[in-house]
Amino acid sequence: MSDPGSTSAAAWVAEAAAVFAKDWRCEFRTRYALNTLGLFAFTTLVVVSLVLGPVGVAPGLATTVLPVILWLIVLFAVTAGLPRIFVAEEETHTATALRLAATPSALFAGKLLYGFTVVLALEALITPLFLAMVQLEARRPDLLVAALLAGGYGLATGSTLVASIVAQARGKSALFAVLLLPVLVPGLLFAVQLTRAAVGGEAPGVEVQMLLLYDGTLTVAGLMLFPTIWNP
């Protein structure tokens, strides 16, 4: 006889995986998020390198200033593309079907995983281009990867939760940015500091632990708050 706990856990994972697969299938049909995020980030990158290119950044300042610009590019791209995670469900009237098909926490986990993979894809596209265009070297690639993974996860978690909130309001796009930025400030601060350590070749301080704590806290808060946001 199977353990009911393991059966329900398996069902939860299957639901989350189904939501994740459904979102990527929709994404491959419309390519909305990838096109929006990718083009937005690339355009911003070109503008940044056009502005900085001829002038450059003083070598002493490069490791301090350029990580901030990298994270701003990622942040603005996320702000432009990720509200669709839940807004699309409300606009296409599929939210009710989702409410019936999946438990709220599994739905949140599936959407979060989708958002995280989109952010990772964006970072994988933008970061090497950015480093090449502004001629910045990552002296500690391991730290850079850690910053992009943990920082990207924080961005995705905050965005998923706030997207579920704004999906039920008017003026969704503008409101998404207004609600999201104050939530992401601490995570961005830790991610920028860690990226600075990565390009400066320094040993990290407490940023890694802080970033992991921030990510974990947002995940738990998301799993606890999402059912109340999602279910009428």
Next chain:
Amino acid sequence: MKTVLPWLLWLWIASTIVCAYLLAPPMKGFAAHGESSRLLFFHVPMAWTAFVAFLAAGIWSALYLKTRRPRHDRAANAAVQIGLVFCLLATVTGAIWARVQWGAFWNWDPRQLSITVALVYYAAYLALRSQVEDAEVRARVSGAYAVLGLVVAPFLFFFAPRVAAFSLHPQPVINKEVLTGQQGPGMDPTALAILVAGALGFMVLFFWLHNLTTRLAALEDDRNEPA
């Protein structure tokens, strides 16, 4: 008695203001021969009151999400509205003090940034409420956002300053003295007593205003309810 209490509160706050200017000695290490320290008797209690207001808003929101009673949502909304006024006043008085003490209104101090982000966060809370028509949905989503504020706050106020490169802010010294009662440089017992009295006065003022605002909101809700 109910009509006397507000007058007592005004008298208390007025006395604190008079004491801050006439009784408190100028503190060592502060600009303008220590006279700039008098602004702290308003700035610090306002910042503490704003913090208490936002904490209360988060707790009332959590209660709303648990019980779904509209009065908890009204209480959370009122706490944010009044807390924002205190937060704005704390930011402005802090900037004025920074101009006198550090030479500029804005110094990229982590605590200046934290309070500004808090200001933006709770202004966003009000923006969210204004963008949702249905009262039940409005209470639910804004309640979740206020509870999320409780989660983010420790990172803003305690953890983020730890990774900051520098801080000019003297708050840890003053907080330590107020919380532990230990006297440190530049804070004598009279000044400490006036600071605590100011904080008490502003906090009672907050709860009084909060009571009035929630009662008014309850009357408006009753009037708008279909018969």
